Amino acid sequence: MTQNRQVYSQPPKATEVPQYADPDKPAACEQIPADACAGAYQTKGCSSGWKLDIPKGGEIGFKWKTHYFAYKNRIELIGVRPGCSLTVFDKNNFTGDQVTITSDGEFNKYVSLADVPEYVHLNNQIESVKCVCN
Numbered sequence: 001m002t003q004n005r006q007v008y009s010q011p012p013k014a015t016e017v018p019q020y021a022d023p024d025k026p027a028a029c030e031q032i033p034a035d036a037c038a039g040a041y042q043t044k045g046c047s048s049g050w051k052l053d054i055p056k057g058g059e060i061g062f063k064w065k066t067h068y069f070a071y072k073n074r075i076e077l078i079g080v081r082p083g084c085s086l087t088v089f090d091k092n093n094f095t096g097d098q099v100t101i102t103s104d105g106e107f108n109k110y111v112s113l114a115d116v117p118e119y120v121h122l123n124n125q126i127e128s129v130k131c132v133c134n
Helices: 067-071
Strands: 036-041 051-055 059-061 077-080 084-089 098-103 109-112 128-133
Touching (some): 036 084, 077 084, 077 098, 098 109
Antiparallel strands (some): 036 077
16 A cells, blocks of 8 residues: 655745735835844835845844945834844944834734834934844
8 A cells, every 4th residue: 555645855935925914014115024033124114225134043233344334323114023023222232222122913013213202212223133033
């Protein structure tokens, strides 16, 4: 008696676009990739500028003479994937004033730093980030 089994060499890849639209995502913003922890955006409405994908387990300092220096003190919007937490710091060595943004819901969590009183002091003042996921 033989059994027909299918063997997959790689697990199925998660889709980069959620099945349902993120209710808080600004319309002009690119989606955060499924394999990333978070995204940082230059402008709060994504009407112009860049987007930085922050990998799961990523620790990035926006130091001089690195390609990350262009992002130093220029982040206005943060998006965090479900099950992940992003900690942002106002010093490039993961020190100084910090806040942690956690997305524990079903959708990505987007935060415009200028629009939230407890985060406004970090609007365009972020110099390093750490991101972890469950």
